[in-house]
Amino acid sequence: MKTIKDVIVERVPITLGQFVKVATAISGGEAKRLIQGGSVLVNGVVEVRRSRKLADGDEVRIEGFENYRLVTSPRGE
Secondary structure, three states: OOOEEEEEEOOOOEEHHHHHHHHHOOOHHHHHHHHHOOOEEEOOEEOOOOOOEEOOOOEEEEOOOOEEEEEEOOOOO
16 A cells, blocks of 8 residues: 655645646646646546645545645745
């Protein structure tokens, strides 16, 4: 079982496409390909919409990468 890596962002909601780029440091085109190809799960469910809004605590699994959890950082921290 893979561990979950926290990805800290300042504001939510964030789109799935933006989150994948931040979490993995890949290009927008590659993020689009992964999402639309069905390689990304949000909270255990395949998600193919790049515009899907994520909230604090959502877990994202990306095939070929790690498992991630969205964590919101209070401003100024």
